[in-house]
Amino acid sequence: MAVVTFMSYDGDEHEAPLEEGSSLMQVATNNAIPGIDADCGGEAACGPCHVIVDPAWADKVGRSGPEEEEMLSMNPDRQPTSRLSCQVKASESWDGLTVQLPESQW
Amino acid sequence: MSSARAVVVGASHAGAQLVTSLRQGGWPGEILLVGDEPVLPYQRPPLSKAYLAGKLGLTELALRSEDFYIKQDIKRVAATVEEIDRSAGELVLGTGDRLTYDALALCTGARPRRLRAKGADLDGVYYLRRSSDVEGIREDAIPGRNAVIVGGGYIGLETAASLRALGLHVTVLEAADRVLERVTAPKVSAFFTRVHQSEGVDVRTNALVEALVGDSRVREVVLASGESVVADLVIVGIGIEPTTELAEAAGLVVDDGILIDAHARTSDPTIVAAGDCTSQDMPRYGRRIRLESVPSAVEQAKVAAATICGKDKEIGALPWFWSDQYDLKLKIAGLNTGYDDIVLNGDPLSDRDFTCYYLRGGELLAADCVNRPRDFVTSKRMIAQGDRVDPGALERTVESRGTS
Ligand SMILES: Cc1cc2nc3c(=O)[nH]c(=O)nc-3n(C[C@H](O)[C@H](O)[C@H](O)COP(=O)(O)OP(=O)(O)OC[C@H]3O[C@@H](n4cnc5c(N)ncnc54)[C@H](O)[C@@H]3O)c2cc1C
Ligand code: FES
Numbered sequence: 001m002a003v004v005t006f007m008s009y010d011g012d013e014h015e016a017p018l019e020e021g022s023s024l025m026q027v028a029t030n031n032a033i034p035g036i037d038a039d040c041g042g043e044a045a046c047g048p049c050h051v052i053v054d055p056a057w058a059d060k061v062g063r064s065g066p067e068e069e070e071m072l073s074m075n076p077d078r079q080p081t082s083r084l085s086c087q088v089k090a091s092e093s094w095d096g097l098t099v100q101l102p103e104s105q106w
Numbered sequence: 107m108s109s110a111r112a113v114v115v116g117a118s119h120a121g122a123q124l125v126t127s128l129r130q131g132g133w134p135g136e137i138l139l140v141g142d143e144p145v146l147p148y149q150r151p152p153l154s155k156a157y158l159a160g161k162l163g164l165t166e167l168a169l170r171s172e173d174f175y176i177k178q179d180i181k182r183v184a185a186t187v188e189e190i191d192r193s194a195g196e197l198v199l200g201t202g203d204r205l206t207y208d209a210l211a212l213c214t215g216a217r218p219r220r221l222r223a224k225g226a227d228l229d230g231v232y233y234l235r236r237s238s239d240v241e242g243i244r245e246d247a248i249p250g251r252n253a254v255i256v257g258g259g260y261i262g263l264e265t266a267a268s269l270r271a272l273g274l275h276v277t278v279l280e281a282a283d284r285v286l287e288r289v290t291a292p293k294v295s296a297f298f299t300r301v302h303q304s305e306g307v308d309v310r311t312n313a314l315v316e317a318l319v320g321d322s323r324v325r326e327v328v329l330a331s332g333e334s335v336v337a338d339l340v341i342v343g344i345g346i347e348p349t350t351e352l353a354e355a356a357g358l359v360v361d362d363g364i365l366i367d368a369h370a371r372t373s374d375p376t377i378v379a380a381g382d383c384t385s386q387d388m389p390r391y392g393r394r395i396r397l398e399s400v401p402s403a404v405e406q407a408k409v410a411a412a413t414i415c416g417k418d419k420e421i422g423a424l425p426w427f428w429s430d431q432y433d434l435k436l437k438i439a440g441l442n443t444g445y446d447d448i449v450l451n452g453d454p455l456s457d458r459d460f461t462c463y464y465l466r467g468g469e470l471l472a473a474d475c476v477n478r479p480r481d482f483v484t485s486k487r488m489i490a491q492g493d494r495v496d497p498g499a500l501e502r503t504v505e506s507r508g509t510s
Binding site: 026029030031032034037039040041043044045046047067070071073074075 | 171
């Protein structure tokens with residue numbers, strides 16, 4: 001089973017099974033990962049589903065789209081590999097992926 | 107595990123968040139989520155958007171998977187709660203069974219306001235609140251048919267956009283002199299009217315429905331002016347009413363919603379409530395307000411769960427809302443009630459992206475941002491901080507952006 005690791009700001013690790021086609025946000029909420037809130041249900045409208053993708057994975061996971069980019073650009077925790085997890089469609093080929101949660105979601 | 111049992115009544119945005127936050131907040135005992143809809147708790151906003159347009163299925167609407175509830179040891183109970191017996195600490199279910207509780211949360215939401223006109227009970231007349239409503243509408247939404255939407259609010263306009271995408275002829279009837287009259291400035295209303303007209307929707311304002319006429323099915327809508335509009339199906343979106351009967355019968359204070367304090371406590375401090383069924387005094391606006399939105403339901407539910415877990419958390423997040431129509435993504439930060447001035451950033455009469463800022467006494471109250479996510483994020487922050495703004499500067503950002 002392919003697994004993604006969500007790492008909280010203070011280094012706590014939470015693993016969740018990757019489900020093909022679900023968004024990373026859905027993977028997180030379905031597995032009660034603390035620190036990922038999805039108040040808008042995946043509309044790229046709220047923000048606290050922000051994750052920072054391990055740079056080694058950034059190309060595989062893909063970059064942010066235009067609307068997502070505008071939302072992220074205003075975020076003080078923004079990193080080069082930041083994504084809104086609701087906009088990332090998970091793939092079972094991503095076994096071992098690690099994403100970090102920003103300080104504001106701690 | 108302690109035997110204390112928390113029961114949440116109503117399994118939608120507020121209820122599903124509340125049970126989740128209860129578990130995360132360390133509630134040690136049983137958690138029961140009681141709901142009368144026969145499906146996993148799901149997202150309502152897509153009902154008038156992607157779900158109606160057929161771009162999303164019911165499984166994709168689910169807020170959380172079945173597995174989640176099992177793993178988190180949250181028991182879902184399919185039942186209608188008929189009565190709260192506060193002295194016994196029990197709920198009476200539709201089946202006659204009784205359910206004891208140690209902590210109780212009401213998340214009973216709202217239901218559509220019914221159209222009071224002759225013929226409103228004909229076949230082919232729909233409301234839009236539940237996934238089952240949409241399934242009915244979708245069966246009837248055959249390309250080329252005439253759909254009449256009563257009510258030019260967000261739900262009515264979103265439904266119009268979705269039905270156009272499905273290839274129906276669409277007429278929107280709005281009783282006021284402009285669409286979105288209760289919620290936006292006239293220029294923003296004019297913008298949405300223009301867009302809908304250009305997409306082929308017949309938008310009629312000052313259009314008061316007198317009667318729905320048909321055989322067994324609706325065939326036309328007759329207006330107070332005497333005009334009539336051909337209708338194969340009618341969708342009514344004229345607002346909602348909070349579901350407060352349970353609370354009222356139990357003697358809780360209800361004032362256009364179950365009254366809650368900053369900790370989401372009802373007038374009985376041992377019972378909390380969250381979501382569309384509540385109203386609260388909001389210091390930011392100096393009055394009692396009933397919000398109808400997912401972000402507010404989620405915020406109140408988190409606070410309600412904290413209160414049950416004995417933590418000190420207050421409802422404080424800035425209200426916000428969104429609406430999708432065609433390629434337009436409207437995001438609204440704050441509430442514009444009581445505004446005395448607006449500043450426009452972009453031109454709603456010609457552009458497809460702009461921001462309308464609402465000010466009161468020089469302070470930013472709210473912002474309607476159309477296809478401007480950046481303005482939305484900045485506005486949310488400025489409003490939450492209570493920033494005074496320079497109207498000239500708000501407008502100028504427009505000009506520099508206009509050319510980019
Ligand atoms: C078509 C549509 C589009 C929308 N679009 C947006 C949008 O874009 N953005 C936004 O923020 N908001 C939107 N909303 C509003 C949003 O859906 C609501 O604010 C939200 O659903 C409120 O959640 P809630 O849990 O408080 O109540 P509800 O969603 O109303 O749920 C209450 C639940 O409790 C159940 N219930 C009630 N009484 C009992 C009882 N006695 N026993 C058992 N169960 C009971 C009900 O059947 C229901 O399942 C939209 C709503 C609709 C209908
Ligand atoms: S869930 Fe709201 S932005 Fe991702």
